[in-house]
Amino acid sequence: MTTKGVLFDVDGTLVDTTYLHAVAWWEALRQHDEDVPMAAIHRAIGMGSDKILDHLLGEDRDTGDDEAMAAAHDVLYGAWWERLRPLPGAADLLRACADRGLAVVLASSAKGSELTKLRRVIDADDVITAATSSADADESKPAPDILQAALDQSGVDPRQCVFVGDAVWDVKAAAKLGIPCIGLTCGGTSAGELMAAGAVETYDDPAALLADLDRSAIKNIFS
Template sequence: MPTDNRCGVLFDVDGTLVDTTYLHTVSWWEALCQAGHPVPMARIHRAIGMGSDKLLDHLLGPERDRSADGKLREEHDARYAGYWPRLVPLPRAVELLRACAARGLRVVLASSAAEHELAALRAALDADDVIDTATSSADARRSKPAPDILVAALEQSGLTAERVVFVGDSVWDVAAAGKLDIPCIGLTCGGTSRAELAGAGAAAVYDDPGALLDALGESAIAALR
């Protein structure tokens, strides 16, 4: 897509706009335990935000036998899907999307979720009328902390890295944005602390989408023109 002069906000979705981080944690914990890998939930939680390939390397070691990885992903996906009817947006997430759109900014969901998972997340948000573009895992060859999904979001929306801000909830989000010199606003609602997000390089940190909305006029988003 050709680029234009508009600005935009790229949003991670899982744990940033929709309250799913701990659902993913429990789903991975159950899948791993069933396969004989009793990994503590705290370790799993800290890996949420990585792609599943990197997550399994991080938790089980890169030298392991990968022949069971596909089964582990299927088990996680099956357990996580059971939560879809109960997915809810994080505080004032939809209001934040609408406020950004009202400022004339493109609203882009830079999600690494599989397409069927993304559909469930979008249904929970119920804000398709203000969402300009949305990516899924099919759009990126490498998962976060690689920046591929952000590159795809920029290409599909026609935006440039110099004219966007990224909003995410994990250190992996901050790392991915940093590789493209995109300012990243961190939200602690995914369970990662303010200190960790700031230490990873977040331009600013807020508690949740509602807190960012309240400070929107003073945030990095307000500087987008």
Template structure:
């Protein structure tokens, strides 16, 4: 339950703060190829941001034989894990988090990554001093575009939907936020276009965290709550 009237900013991490979208794309492509599923990378990229269950439904169809889903997820995780030590924050990511914290905002990393992966992402960001709350896949029953991870982020941080803004890089982020009437700022650094993000309902679109930081004083973040 919310514990006070503080304001906050919820942020997706993969593709929003850390440059992982295309690494996930390649990892899923390799995992699917191993299982003789020939899926173009462009289609996989457009699915990144969904949870693995919904991503596989989207790419392979909901009527598929699900017996291999566990092996596909494990294969993806194995391929993606090879990149962990080389993960790189997107331009301005850590500075954006610190600037939001300096404004008195509660900074929440609303990610549905698994806990071990979250640790690698946080190490890449190197901004734990600015972070109040971090979620993981264990906190959500359903993945995006369902809003479960955002609900968990609100509950764990003591914030309310009326006093936060969400920052994400995918259409699925925007859709999930919209289900809770949370304004969503879109970033194109995950490879989704300005038009797609705006068309899904993003209140504003920036190139990357550095661009959002530069315009922070005039953004929805500055007026939240």
């Protein structure tokens, strides 16, 4: 039997963290005399620290401060952990997918300790089949490594799944594995940008997708 399922990005898709990451990177960069507009940083959120600094600062540069900047981001972002909140309908959406016989898989590139906190915020561990962290992938999105790891850990068939994410990097990563991607605009990326990147459809947030679940692209894998 093939396992059908839904893969979910976490940051900006299920938990309201995108702008906190943007502010943390902005301050971490400024601590090292790198003045990057916050709008540019926001558009890069969804990439891991192995990609985001090259994307923002260019590959042809001195990378000696990269580790310190990434560490500064982690400290600054960590100050918000106890105040993180799920996005509307996050847990209910996961439970609804599980109720329809679908495996629910978190395809996150967060570090292990951060993922533990994010799972507590979502509060739906009883229906989560598998969850990845940064340790499970050599490269972050838009490389498809974390999605492949999620498939491998869960046993979900890539031909029988959908990915839900909030960034163009999510859409691009899914496309590399031939997986349809539903885009959510709650991470701050517009429906037009997500559709242009290849999203099959878009919704405002998890609650909006839940309300339309039986008419969404997810219906194609459980009907």
